[in-house]
Amino acid sequence: MVWVSRVLLRKYGRFMDDLRIYVRGGAGGMGYPRLGGQGGHGGDVWLVAHENLTLRRLKSQFPKKRFVAGTGDNSKILALKGAKGKDYEVNVPWGISVVASDGKLLGELNKPGDRLLVARGGVGGSLFTNFHPTKGQAQSIHLDLKLIADVGLVGFPNAGKSSLLTSISHATPQIAEYPFTTISPELGTIECVDHKQITVADLPGLIEGAHANKGRGHKFLKHVERTNQLLFVVDVHGFQLSSKATFRTAFETIMLLAKELELYKEELRDKPTILAVNKMDLPDAERNLNELLEQLQNPQDHMHSLPKEMIPADSVSFKEIIPISALTGEGTEKLVTCLRKVLDEEAEKNIAQYHREQLNALHLSDI
Template identity: 65%
Template sequence: MVHISRICFRKYGNFMDNLRLYVRGGIGGMALPRLGGHGGNGGDVWVVATKNMTLKKVKDKYPLKRFLGGPGGNSSVRALKGERGKDKEISAPVGITVTTDDGSILGELNAEGDRVLVAKGGNGGTPYSALLPKKGQAKHIRLDLKLIADLGLVGFPNAGKSSLLTALSSATPQIASYAFTTLRPEIGKLMYPDYKQISLADLPGLIEGAHINKGMGHKFLKHVERTQQLLFVVDVSGFQLASKTPFRSAFEAVQLLTKELELYKEELVSKPALLAVNKMDLPDAEDKLEELKVQLQNPEGN
């Protein structure tokens, strides 16, 4: 039997997983009209993965959400080559995909220290540009956070994911008998006796149609992309989301969860996965578990 230490999960207060920013590279410096020379290039704007950073911290520290590279220095009698403008760095959490407004990917921050150039500074003036400098690139960018975890809990609402967290750790997520109790991800670490640590993410419950952005939709599914392994949590008795929706057995729940992941992004179904059958203390749970085992061994016969 593997024993796991009880370690608190870190909760994301006012959790944010996307942020839109305005960035502009610095303008280049002027060349000296009388003697020529070269103006300094404007500073670039970078997004840099930084430890213990969150998107909420970025928003709170920079409420205007504007980041400008420094201007290049002008050419002068004492220095015909103007100084380069100062770069501007935007600290961001690990796990960020940086995109433009039209969805073009500029880069990803997968490890601390990773850097993405988001706005290049303008060139300084030269005799070949009539001594006039160039403006820096200007655009809106989006920082899109996808949680990175060793294990991600996947299940329909009220499947018992939060209860499982409580059993594994000293976390105290909200638990109730109604469907949507987890509205934002939680991520933390479990430590084994040999001090090996794994990170585990409790993610909001899926619903049918999530791949087309129903319910939490893409807000949930994008976090599944960077988990190394999935843990499907299924109620042995099945579930019914609402009185107007059909009842789904435990086997149907497994099929539907797999389907939602595949329809969102096909490669997600190639991730290693485990199945946790929950609520085994309910009446007839053992019989339903045996039925589920038979169905899983012969899925085509159902």
């Protein structure tokens, strides 16, 4: 299994979702003591979000990963105030968080055109600095890419997420009958009848212990944070990663997925979630589905069979539970309708919340 994954990595390349770069603002220019001149400020370094960019391309274009702004001009007789040094604009992908080396979040670039100042230029020399300039701010920063999508597909390997994404959207992810086919997030777009587009992210399959970064879990789980709703995809027949791994029923699989998300970040429990029960075209699927539905209706009656560490702190609830077959297309039309419905409901909630906040702000300003 590891060998197969390595072949895929060689063929399709490693997905890069974080990159460390060095940025430094330009030094200020010298002042002119005889006439009280002031040197120009050093240039600043800005990150600017652009479309059609990747961190891999950024690294390829700038292998040294160093970005330094221009030095401010010195003060001189013909120009007592020196010109500001040239700013350096670093084009980066949109959808990134910018983190300092100490872990502090500096900001986010969530859409094309967003800008973030990451290194301020030094002050030009003047009377207040004894005409000596200061150096520009310098630091190493991490560019942390997180997908931004309407829907995030969550499931264990080989649950059929990639097949489902192909069935409902314009994506062409790699599909095969073995786990870990998806080695990097894939984005697809669903075109609705009214031309509204829904973006769907197929995230690489999780494994037990993903919250503790097992199987590079953190690199995959972080993408879930930037989706508006979750779509759990489970195999109605259960899941077994390998012959040495423990077999998990569909019910146990759901509990494990919920637990992994909960342990990684509790806020993920608040995201609206739909459950797609896949592979309904296979034998015994109906019987397994009925058993699963009964277990989900009365989960406490079946928790005793689960190890304590597998039990989520809160009860698992879904907006909808939809049996599907990604292979034949059974149930996928209903699934898309439900995804659209939940997105519209959440949008209405956000609009209502915005209006409430605006009204509260007006009331406070009148006091």
